[in-house]
């Protein structure tokens with residue numbers, strides 16, 4: 494079982510009542526494992542509210558994985574940590590993975606929201622550097638990180654300086670590769686995005702605007718998807734970070750699938 498639950502499929506403005514970016518990615522590691530790994534991929538400001546609506550057990554979350562440090566992608570973290578500490582009685586460590594600066598960014602937003610609060614569990618930060626010099630010449634991505642039932646591979650993405658897209662490759666039976674999943678975070682439509690999603694079983698890619706601006710901003714626009722969407726060669730492509738109006742057009746024109754809050758996708 495490899496599964497993504499869309500907790501929030503919306504943009505920064507919660508247009509059409511869609512929640513901020515947040516995705517629960519789970520894998521049982523194939524038939525040889527009885528332990529499920531649960532990774533929360535981005536956690537925008539509305540995430541705890543939506544996780545409660547979906548009935549997600551926060552004690553079951555093993556790690557948080559962040560694409561960049563905009564509020565619609567990580568400002569829900571203080572509330573999730575507070576819930577884990579005060580309500581769930583969490584004692585085991587929580588892993589937080591993200592681009593360089595992840596520990597400082599997370600500590601800063603937690604300190605602003607709840608100054609001096611001490612959580613009842615340890616947070617173990619790890620940097621996934623998609624742009625590390627040793628890989629820049631030879632690879633399109635940074636060093637893969639093995640985490641329980643997943644291998645997490647960071648890809649550089651053009652949006653914010655730290656922006657990182659991820660591939661999560663689930664472990665299959667007998668330690669073979671299982672399904673693969675990619676998430677863009679927020680992104681410019683360029684060769685780096687194309688490399689991130691190339692050949693994966695399932696990709697979630699942002700789509701924010703109707704038309705690209707001049708000069709371009711680092712978000713996908715529907716006119717680009719019409720012109721270049723076929724360059725995104727995932728086996729299954731689902732657009733997210735979306736509005737109802739964009740979603741209707743994507744489906745009506747057969748450009749791909751669209752996410753909605755609460756949708757589950759297997760990979």
Ligand SMILES: [Zn+2]
Pocket residue numbers: 504505514563565566679734
């Ligand atoms: Zn965003």
